[in-house]
Amino acid sequence: xxxxxxxxxxxxxxxxxxxxxxxxxxxxxxxxxxxxxxxxxxxxxxxxxxxxxxxxxxxxxxxxxxxxxxxxxxxxxxxxx
Numbered sequence: 178x179x180x181x182x183x184x185x186x187x188x189x190x191x192x193x194x195x196x197x198x199x200x201x202x203x204x205x206x207x208x209x210x211x212x213x214x215x216x217x218x219x220x221x222x223x224x225x226x227x228x229x230x231x232x233x234x235x236x237x238x239x240x241x242x243x244x245x246x247x248x249x250x251x252x253x254x255x256x257x258x
Contacts, residue, residue: 181187195205211217213235215226228243239245 181190195201207217211222213231215221215230221227228240233240
């Protein structure tokens with residue numbers, strides 16, 4: 178049962194019990210990997226898990242070969258040009 182009294186304490190408890198705990202470290206990192214990359218042990222779970230992985234939002238990009246970059250995106254000059 179969770180007994181945190183505020184958000185900071187809750188975050189610390191989650192970190193202590195899931196992210197840094199020796200017995201949970203492997204499974205926690207795999208779950209985070211699924212959220213961001215849509216893959217488990219290097220294999221994509223589904224097509225949707227690949228196309229909707231959080232990595233694409235983080236990079237402000239789109240998954241190659243899976244989604245179009247968006248209407249008229251070709252008319253916007255790239256950042257590094």
